[in-house]
Amino acid sequence: MTDSAPVDPTSTTGWQTLAGIADGFTPDLRGWFDAEPGRADKYTFQAADLTVDLSKNLLTDDILAALLEVAKSADVAGRYQAMISGEHINVTEDRAVLHTALRRPKNGEGLVPPAGFTVDGQDVDADVHATLDKVYAFAEKVRSGEWTGVTGKRIETVVNIGIGGSDLGPVMVYEALKPYVQEGIEARFVSNIDPNDVYEKTAGLDPETTLFIVASKTFGTLETLTNARLAREWLWDSLTAAGAIDASDEARTGAVAKHFVAVSTALDKVAAFGIDPENAFGFWDWVGGRYSVDSAIGTSVVIAIGPDNWREFLAGFHAVDEHMRTTPLEQNVPVLMGLLNVWYSNFLGAQSHAVLPYAQYLHRFAAYLQQLTMESNGKSVRWDGTPVTVDTGEVFWGEPGTNGQHAFYQLIHQGTRIIPADFIAVANPGHPLKDATGDGAGVAPGTDVHTLFMANYFAQTKALAFGKTADEVRAEGTKESVVPARVFSGNRPTTSILAPALTPSVVGQLIALYEHIVFVEGTIWGIDSFDQWGVELGKQLALQVTPAVGGDAEALDAQDASTKSLIQKYLELRD
Numbered sequence: 166m167t168d169s170a171p172v173d174p175t176s177t178t179g180w181q182t183l184a185g186i187a188d189g190f191t192p193d194l195r196g197w198f199d200a201e202p203g204r205a206d207k208y209t210f211q212a213a214d215l216t217v218d219l220s221k222n223l224l225t226d227d228i229l230a231a232l233l234e235v236a237k238s239a240d241v242a243g244r245y246q247a248m249i250s251g252e253h254i255n256v257t258e259d260r261a262v263l264h265t266a267l268r269r270p271k272n273g274e275g276l277v278p279p280a281g282f283t284v285d286g287q288d289v290d291a292d293v294h295a296t297l298d299k300v301y302a303f304a305e306k307v308r309s310g311e312w313t314g315v316t317g318k319r320i321e322t323v324v325n326i327g328i329g330g331s332d333l334g335p336v337m338v339y340e341a342l343k344p345y346v347q348e349g350i351e352a353r354f355v356s357n358i359d360p361n362d363v364y365e366k367t368a369g370l371d372p373e374t375t376l377f378i379v380a381s382k383t384f385g386t387l388e389t390l391t392n393a394r395l396a397r398e399w400l401w402d403s404l405t406a407a408g409a410i411d412a413s414d415e416a417r418t419g420a421v422a423k424h425f426v427a428v429s430t431a432l433d434k435v436a437a438f439g440i441d442p443e444n445a446f447g448f449w450d451w452v453g454g455r456y457s458v459d460s461a462i463g464t465s466v467v468i469a470i471g472p473d474n475w476r477e478f479l480a481g482f483h484a485v486d487e488h489m490r491t492t493p494l495e496q497n498v499p500v501l502m503g504l505l506n507v508w509y510s511n512f513l514g515a516q517s518h519a520v521l522p523y524a525q526y527l528h529r530f531a532a533y534l535q536q537l538t539m540e541s542n543g544k545s546v547r548w549d550g551t552p553v554t555v556d557t558g559e560v561f562w563g564e565p566g567t568n569g570q571h572a573f574y575q576l577i578h579q580g581t582r583i584i585p586a587d588f589i590a591v592a593n594p595g596h597p598l599k600d601a602t603g604d605g606a607g608v609a610p611g612t613d614v615h616t617l618f619m620a621n622y623f624a625q626t627k628a629l630a631f632g633k634t635a636d637e638v639r640a641e642g643t644k645e646s647v648v649p650a651r652v653f654s655g656n657r658p659t660t661s662i663l664a665p666a667l668t669p670s671v672v673g674q675l676i677a678l679y680e681h682i683v684f685v686e687g688t689i690w691g692i693d694s695f696d697q698w699g700v701e702l703g704k705q706l707a708l709q710v711t712p713a714v715g716g717d718a719e720a721l722d723a724q725d726a727s728t729k730s731l732i733q734k735y736l737e738l739r740d
């Protein structure tokens with residue numbers, strides 16, 4: 166099946182039924198809830214610890230049945246099975262897609278595929294666990310102080326240098342799991358080639374207690390290698406200035422050995438950079454960068470939160486992988502959420518999708534999802550090279566509530582576009598603070614602040630679903646001329662995701678959930694969600710343009726008129 170023609174979704178009966186329903190579709194969440202008291206229960210599903218309420222979506226039984234038919238016609242379940250078994254479903258790069266193998270338990274019973282399965286001659290489980298063990302052993306050494314810097318001091322700051330999947334995942338998870346970070350260890354993350362990033366992230370650091378992790382799948386990414394060289398210079402200069410090392414090559418090599426480790430699939434390039442391959446952690450070309458947070462790419466986080474928490478994190482992913490693999494489509498949460506996204510994008514005109522965590526620790530979740538979803542599904546050709554037959558790839562975006570409420574929610578509540586939104590919350594906060602004094606009005610002394618926070622979470626989806634009619638606005642005594650501005654149409658779709666607490670397992674579950682949503686949508690659209698050719702042209706042109714930006718007249722002349730005049734302006738402005 167790997168390079169066979171995908172099913173054209175528009176040719177399926179499910180799709181045709183949906184097109185018929187969408188024609189003149191008038192959603193009526195108020196009416197649907199009134200007519201069916203069991204609607205909330207009927208459309209609420211469980212995936213591991215995640216309770217997922219789909220009832221405030223623009224969904225009826227007919228729509229759901231047609232969406233499920235589309236999923237069956239596209240053989241979502243069969244393609245998932247092909248993926249986890251190691252078939253080369255990444256057709257354009259001729260690679261297996263095996264991120265699910267990164268979180269299979271060691272010697273797990275009843276695993277599918279069975280423990281010890283091989284792909285392209287590789288014993289996948291053995292390699293995954295050998296690398297995990299190596300990462301765990303290293304992390305324990307750093308956490309215990311056994312691993313020291315060149316002057317014998319224990320490591321206090323770990324700086325991850327990477328970009329894209331080698332940055333967004335680790336930084337998001339580190340932020341999400343802050344309450345689990347060992348005291349005395351801090352992680353920082355350098356990604357941008359803007360030199361201010363390295364400057365700011367090394368500012369105030371003690372070189373003797375700093376460990377750099379150069380994280381790059383290819384070890385060929387311009388940003389990461391440039392930043393790694395800047396960090397190495399910073400280390401040498403600051404250790405020399407502190408009198409900790411002299412300027413000899415030997416001293417410098419010794420400093421790199423104690424202050425630099427790497428994560429990559431290209432261990433030869435790691436050695437060429439001067440990092441001892443003994444201090445490098447590998448992974449494999451069947452892990453896409455944006456699917457790699459649970460590989461050795463997460464080493465900075467393993468050091469920060471420890472191997473036990475990391476094992477829990479991986480177990481969370483695996484629980485959702487198993488849900489995806491074993492749950493019938495009708496109750497399968499990633500399948501249902503993926504199908505709803507198709508409904509909104511391809512039939513109701515949605516162009517974007519908001520992800521709104523009511524959990525401040527998830528403040529980088531939307532940024533992380535942007536790469537996961539948009540690098541995966543921003544495609545115009547299908548896996549057999551033919552053009553897609555429908556729109557693909559929504560714009561994912563978001564910020565934590567309640568901050569977003571005071572910024573962009575206006576557009577979600579009363580704008581002209583449909584913006585499906587996922588509201589994510591946890592029942593138990595990391596820090597359950599109380600407002601001892603209250604405000605003398607609605608907030609009583611001693612109020613649990615998480616209760617106030619969650620009241621907002623529940624209120625928002627209620628307002629979006631059910632709105633406020635003109636009569637309800639009038640009944641509040643509103644002046645007639647202002648009534649239209651204060652009407653809320655309702656029927657704005659939301660999904661509510663609720664978990665017990667933001668544990669390592671729950672964070673893993675959330676990531677796996679969205680990975681599989683991406684998979685479902687990509688399969689229906691017939692696209693290869695695992696390549697990313699769209700980022701290549703910009704990289705090539707940046708290299709080609711560099712001499713012109715550096716002032717080379719001939720290179721400047723070779724540019725198109727707009728680029729040339731912009732570079733000229735830049736050169737005039739540059740000191």
Ligand code: F6P
Nearest residue numbers: 329330331381382383386454700
């Ligand atoms: O430019 C896109 C990309 O290839 C991403 O897919 C990847 O996550 C990122 O660059 C970083 O790549 P690497 O880990 O090889 O440095």
